[in-house]
Amino acid sequence: EVPSLYKEYEDYFLMGAAVNPLTIKSQKELIIKHFNSLTAENEMKFESLQPEEGTFTFDQADQLLSFANDYGKKVRGHTLVWHNQTPDWVFTNKNGNSVDRYTLLERMKTHISTVMERYKGQIYSWDVVNEAVSDSGANLLRDSKWKDIVGEDFIDKAFEYAHLADPNASLFYNDYNESNPEKREKIYSLTKGLVERGVPIHGIGLQAHWNLYSPTLDHIRTAIERYASLGLQIHITEMDVSVFGSDDKRTDVKVPTEEMVAKQTDRYNSFFELLREYSDVITSVTFWGAADDYTWLDNFPVRGRKNWPLLFNEHHQPKGSFWKVINR
Ligand code: G3I
Numbered sequence: 387e388v389p390s391l392y393k394e395y396e397d398y399f400l401m402g403a404a405v406n407p408l409t410i411k412s413q414k415e416l417i418i419k420h421f422n423s424l425t426a427e428n429e430m431k432f433e434s435l436q437p438e439e440g441t442f443t444f445d446q447a448d449q450l451l452s453f454a455n456d457y458g459k460k461v462r463g464h465t466l467v468w469h470n471q472t473p474d475w476v477f478t479n480k481n482g483n484s485v486d487r488y489t490l491l492e493r494m495k496t497h498i499s500t501v502m503e504r505y506k507g508q509i510y511s512w513d514v515v516n517e518a519v520s521d522s523g524a525n526l527l528r529d530s531k532w533k534d535i536v537g538e539d540f541i542d543k544a545f546e547y548a549h550l551a552d553p554n555a556s557l558f559y560n561d562y563n564e565s566n567p568e569k570r571e572k573i574y575s576l577t578k579g580l581v582e583r584g585v586p587i588h589g590i591g592l593q594a595h596w597n598l599y600s601p602t603l604d605h606i607r608t609a610i611e612r613y614a615s616l617g618l619q620i621h622i623t624e625m626d627v628s629v630f631g632s633d634d635k636r637t638d639v640k641v642p643t644e645e646m647v648a649k650q651t652d653r654y655n656s657f658f659e660l661l662r663e664y665s666d667v668i669t670s671v672t673f674w675g676a677a678d679d680y681t682w683l684d685n686f687p688v689r690g691r692k693n694w695p696l697l698f699n700e701h702h703q704p705k706g707s708f709w710k711v712i713n714r
Contacts, residue, residue, distance in 0.1 A: 388704055391420035391697070394712050398665040400460060402672030404624065407446055410453050413676045416702045418457050423510075425462045425623070425672050426450050427682070432472040436497055439475055444504065451508055462623070462672060463505065463512035465560065466498050467544040469530035470517075477531040490535045495547045502551035511621065511670070513560040513591055514548045515541050519572045521563055526572050541576070542585045549586035560591030560623050565601035565609040574612050581616050589619035595674070596657070597628040598649045603656055610660075614667040622661065624674040626695035627653050627707075628683055635688055642694050647706065654697070654707035662714065677702045 392401040402423030409427075410417065417424070428434055429446040436442050454461045476493055479485050485493070502512065518541055520528040527533050532540045541559075548557050559577055563569045573590065580587045590613045601609075613620055629646040630636070642650075661668055675681045677698035684692055694700075697708040 388419075389712055391708070391712070392422040394714075395671075398662055399668050400670040400672075402460075402462060402670060403676040404464075404672065404674045405450065405453075405676065407449065409676060409680055410450065413680070413702065416698060417676050420698075421459065421673075421676065423460045423462055423670055423672060424450065424454050425464050427674070428471065430463055430501070431465060431468065431470075432476065432497065434471070435501055437473055439493070442500060447505075451505065455508075461505075461509050462621070462670065463502075463509040463555075464623070465513040465516040466501065466548065467494060467514060467518075467532060467540070468516040469528065469532065472531075477535060484531075484535060487536050490532070491540075491543055494532075494536075494540070494544060498544065498547040499551040502548060502555065506552045507554070509552075509555060511556040511558055511589065512548060512552075513623065514557045514587075515544050516560045517562065518559075519561055519569060519576055521566075521569060526576060542580065542583065545580065545585045545587050556588040556619065557586055558589040558591045558621060558623075559587060560593060560621075562593040562595050562624070564590075564592040564594070565605040567605060567608070570605075570609045570612060574616070577613070577618065578616055581618070587618065589621055589669075590616075591621045591623035593674075594622045594625040595628070596625070596653070597631055598646065598653060599631045603660055606657070606660060610664050610667070614664070620664070620668045622668065622671040625657075625671060626674045626681065626683060627657070628693055628695050630693065637688055637691055640692070646694075650694075651706040651710055655710035658711045658714075673697070678705075 395401050400423040401421055403421040404425045404427040406427040518527050545557055561573055577590055627650055629642045629650055675696050678694045678696050679700040681693055681695055683695050699705050
């Protein structure tokens with residue numbers, strides 16, 4: 387008998403998975419058994435919820451919420467303000483020119499309040515702002531239309547609007563490469579500024595798109611400690627462990643080698659050893675998918691190349707990694 391992942395982790399943190407309209411069907415039994423928190427992979431993003439100004443399309447998000455309700459699962463909201471998957475109309479007026487700061491802030495506020503009020507009480511945490519920090523270089527924030535048009539305080543505003551819309555939701559800043567020392571310090575300084583200005587932020591999401599070689603355990607540990615030192619909660623929001631290194635662009639690997647599998651098992655084992663150490667500050671761990679038959683990494687960074695980054699294989703059976711994560 388295969389134990390339930392989330393039940394095994396009840397003393398530590400929630401165990402979540404990103405799902406979509408296809409996987410809540412094709413992976414239904416697996417999802418119900420092993421995860422107690424769900425994130426919409428795409429269905430709660432701006433382009434999904436408000437493809438045209440004033441036209442909100444909640445069907446798919448509603449279906450996920452009702453699936454979650456039927457099976458007693460919690461839901462994380464992903465994501466309100468991001469530079470990707472946000473329609474062009476948001477930043478443009480009828481003449482095709484850029485809108486001004488005031489108009490964009492109004493649109494941001496309308497979007498956030500409409501979405502969050504609809505799901506009030508049903509979503510325990512929101513990724514309010516996603517991936518705003520730059521990966522390298524001197525700038526703290528990446529270039530984006532949000533930043534260009536509103537200015538750097540678009541982040542403060544997003545959190546303020548979110549808190550007004552649902553004062554009980556916990557509000558997160560979410561990013562990737564979160565354990566890289568250079569980016570970590572930028573995320574730290576951004577969120578420290580928010581805390582010091584009294585902006586309602588409650589947590590930092592570490593996406594945790596990790597692989598066989600990076601980041602190092604030390605870098606992850608330092609990131610967790612640094613973020614936690616701000617008095618914020620931590621969520622692991624999009625975990626997967628690619629069987630390819632960051633620069634590996636091979637296209638001819640049709641099955642993972644024994645070496646890849648062994649290394650991945652070892653990595654999962656040490657990652658969870660580490661995460662369990664910090665279960666006082668880490669309250670939720672979400673995988674970006676449930677089983678290897680469906681993962682966004684099948685198209686990234688090499689389109690059409692299969693990856694095997696999760697705890698369950700393509701037939702929804704537990705992998706060696708699963709047993710290491712369970713056997714604490
Ligand atoms: O829905 C269209 C479909 O109509 C069209 O025919 C098809 C052709 O490519 O594309 C479909 O859209 C795809 C969409 O996923 C829905 O499946 C997009 O091409 C594809 O780019 C998009 O990818 C998503 C990606 O975010 C885009 O930013 C992934 O599924 C999703 O897993 C990924 O998730 C992000 C997190 O939100 C933030 N952190 C990184 C993470 C991984 O990139």
